[in-house]
Amino acid sequence: MTNADTHVGTAAETPGPSGATAQEARLPYRIEIKDLNIYYGDFLAVEKVNLAIEQRSVMAFIGPSGCGKSTVLRTLDRMHEVTPGARVEGQVLLDGQDIYAPNVDPVLVRRTIGMVFQRPNPFPTMSIYENVVAGLKLQKDGRHRGRAMDDIVEQSLRGANLWEEVKDRLSKPGAGLSGGQQQRLCIARAIAIQPEVLLMDEPASALDSISTLAIEDLIRELKSQYTIIIVTHNMQQAHRIADNTAFFNLAGVGQPGHLIESGPTHVMFNNPKNQQTIDYIQGRFG
Ligand SMILES: Nc1ncnc2c1ncn2[C@@H]1O[C@H](COP(=O)(O)OP(=O)(O)O)[C@@H](O)[C@H]1O
Numbered sequence: 170m171t172n173a174d175t176h177v178g179t180a181a182e183t184p185g186p187s188g189a190t191a192q193e194a195r196l197p198y199r200i201e202i203k204d205l206n207i208y209y210g211d212f213l214a215v216e217k218v219n220l221a222i223e224q225r226s227v228m229a230f231i232g233p234s235g236c237g238k239s240t241v242l243r244t245l246d247r248m249h250e251v252t253p254g255a256r257v258e259g260q261v262l263l264d265g266q267d268i269y270a271p272n273v274d275p276v277l278v279r280r281t282i283g284m285v286f287q288r289p290n291p292f293p294t295m296s297i298y299e300n301v302v303a304g305l306k307l308q309k310d311g312r313h314r315g316r317a318m319d320d321i322v323e324q325s326l327r328g329a330n331l332w333e334e335v336k337d338r339l340s341k342p343g344a345g346l347s348g349g350q351q352q353r354l355c356i357a358r359a360i361a362i363q364p365e366v367l368l369m370d371e372p373a374s375a376l377d378s379i380s381t382l383a384i385e386d387l388i389r390e391l392k393s394q395y396t397i398i399i400v401t402h403n404m405q406q407a408h409r410i411a412d413n414t415a416f417f418n419l420a421g422v423g424q425p426g427h428l429i430e431s432g433p434t435h436v437m438f439n440n441p442k443n444q445q446t447i448d449y450i451q452g453r454f455g
């Protein structure tokens with residue numbers, strides 16, 4: 170192989186350990202959504218989504234109520250199809266592998282991906298400790314026992330910025346925490362399974378402004394390790410935390426939602442291309 174050969178096809182996708190330009194250092198896509206149609210029974214809720222999400226970045230989904238933000242999010246960990254009659258057409262590639270391929274076990278997909286919901290939902294009768302390990306216990310191989318569990322609990326709670334507040338009361342019920350603490354507990358539970366991707370559906374919408382900012386700080390920290398997709402109806406929040414933003418819209422009630430435009434957040438907010446995006450962003454900010 171000549172010198173020329175070794176350079177062809179490698180320079181662009183393999184940034185060197187040092188001295189790589191910003192462009193070369195761009196991370197590969199972790200998730201690629203291809204021609205995705207999402208149905209509830211006969212109802213086409215979201216039509217023909219094509220979107221790539223870079224690894225270790227924050228992507229925000231914005232758009233009016235009913236445009237399909239939550240529906241798209243739930244297709245990314247195969248939770249959508251848990252609703253009777255719900256199905257998809259198209260592909261969702263996670264690291265190049267279609268999670269909808271016939272040989273893929275949806276349970277395994279859900280274990281690779283952590284989900285955080287709008288309302289903090291710790292298991293009310295379980296302790297803080299038990300809440301963090303709840304997802305791990307579902308893993309059949311029983312790898313995590315005793316000391317290892319303790320370490321995972323500490324790491325996950327530290328990761329969720331909650332450790333210092335709860336380390337002396339791990340055996341107390343999770344339900345005894347404040348709303349913001351409960352949501353961080355749910356984030357700890359989600360990251361305890363060591364997911365590659367974290368999905369968050371309006372994770373701060375039930376929280377006060379101080380807890381919201383704590384969650385936003387946490388999201389900014391977590392993106393160094395995880396690919397994060399967050400649904401938010403709060404445009405300022407998208408502006409503050411998201412590297413990239415995707416705007417969804419629908420023509421009217423009963424019509425399918427569409428992805429209208431996506432791109433770097435600063436472009437989406439300052440210089441969007443599509444008139445629908447412009448109208449939405451001006452309407453919501455103005
Ligand atoms: N479980 C369900 N069964 C039937 N239709 C649903 C269900 N959940 C959501 N939808 C419909 O799918 C569309 C998208 O909803 P959703 O994803 O919740 O929007 P968003 O999160 O953007 O507000 C809406 O028309 C909604 O009524």
Ligand SMILES: [Mg+2]
Nearest residue numbers: 238239240400
């Ligand atoms: Mg929603």
